[in-house]
Amino acid sequence: MTEAHHVVVVGAGFGGLETVHRLAGAPVRITVVDRRNHHLFQPLLYQAATASLAPSEIAWPIRHLLRRRRDVTTLLASVEAIDKEARELHLDDGSALHYDTLVLATGARHAYFGNDAWEPFAPGLKTLEDATTIRGRVLLAFEEAEREADERKRAALLTFVIVGAGPTGVELAGTIAELARSTLPADFRRIDTREARIVLIEAGPRVLPAFAEDLSAYAKDSLERLGVEVALGEAVSDCSAEGVVFGAERLAAATIIWAAGVQSSPAALWLDAPADKAGRLKVEPDLTVPGHPEIFAIGDAAIVLRPDGRPVPGIAPAAKQEGAYVADVIRARLEAAPAPPPFRYKHQGDLATIGKRRAVIDFGWIKLRGAIAWWLWGCAHIYFLIGVRNRLSVALNWLWIYARDQRGARLITWQGEEAEEDDSPFSRP
């Protein structure tokens, strides 16, 4: 008996998992390869980074998610190279994995615009380890400030800089401001945590540049009401252990968080295929890699253009739509059915929160702001979480924060960068 067509999906993020779900019942066997053992709900990562949610509330073991799919094998492994001619992936343990069809859904990471030396001083937010690193740094800064006698050093410890005012930067800034103003004051004796400076630096002219201008203005005003200083039109030109330099200003800060710029995974290098500046693979209208109809690239790993030439945004719904589309193409090929028409992205809207009571939602046809947007944002995110237990626990946590300003996940579980992995129940050292 001949073996079923082998589809290998690299990356069990939003895009890869959607492909696997949509291929249920197709005449294929599927192997999912991911270098982590968990699927991560990145839209709520900032809450793990700011002690609002525990890492285990926003990540789920991939193997468990796919346990009912007898047609799917899950491998915890990192892809290091691809042999296009032999149709083989080379994994980190030295083994090779043959594919008939390959779906690359390897995502992206934050980028420092060529200044990688800034990373140790200004960690970005992409993984659970990043979130626990940031959480540790933020909480430790308050602890050290409580012990610090020197006024200047204390001020630097109580200065938190966030670089980049997209949704992640805005959400981080708003939540850290609430942490300092509402959650922590009663717990400290020598410092007044309300004096902490939270500075959001953005090179562009407004916060949330993907949103309509009035929503950007509302978000800026809401941040300022929370006590966030917003510096617009200033690019950061240096990050160090002392702080940041932006425009003509040098700001002493112990905690810097990087929320600007993304760089795609090295999938384009593995294939030696054309990519844009951010390393995203250029794909055909059916999301295949040029010259290789058996290889698809989706989500943050690919640059997909809309009919008007604008790129499809790097967000979860786009990755999921692309994942579903690719599954349909694969199924049509195997069933010798007509190929689906070229991929068309449907934008469902942009959402961002500013602290625990305000949000902005831009659906295009309708714009929402304030408390009603916050409740809608909350319901949407709870809906998209996986599993009833997680939904209940996240909803309860949010209600608790809403009513009492208390954030439960305020543990510092490491005493140095080298111990960070320990805090992540699912990560691989």
Ligand SMILES: Cc1cc2nc3c(=O)[nH]c(=O)nc-3n(C[C@H](O)[C@H](O)[C@H](O)COP(=O)(O)OP(=O)(O)OC[C@H]3O[C@@H](n4cnc5c(N)ncnc54)[C@H](O)[C@@H]3O)c2cc1C
């Ligand atoms: C902090 C943050 C907040 C965000 N907020 C939002 C939001 O509010 N709304 C929204 O829609 N989008 C948001 N996004 C964007 C959204 O998360 C991404 O667009 C989406 O995750 C892209 O899905 P993907 O499947 O392409 O990649 P990912 O979900 O990133 O998944 C990629 C997977 O590939 C695996 N992988 C990578 N390299 C390898 C390798 N070499 N070998 C094996 N496996 C590998 C990774 O471990 C990972 O599991 C946010 C992103 C971040 C970082």
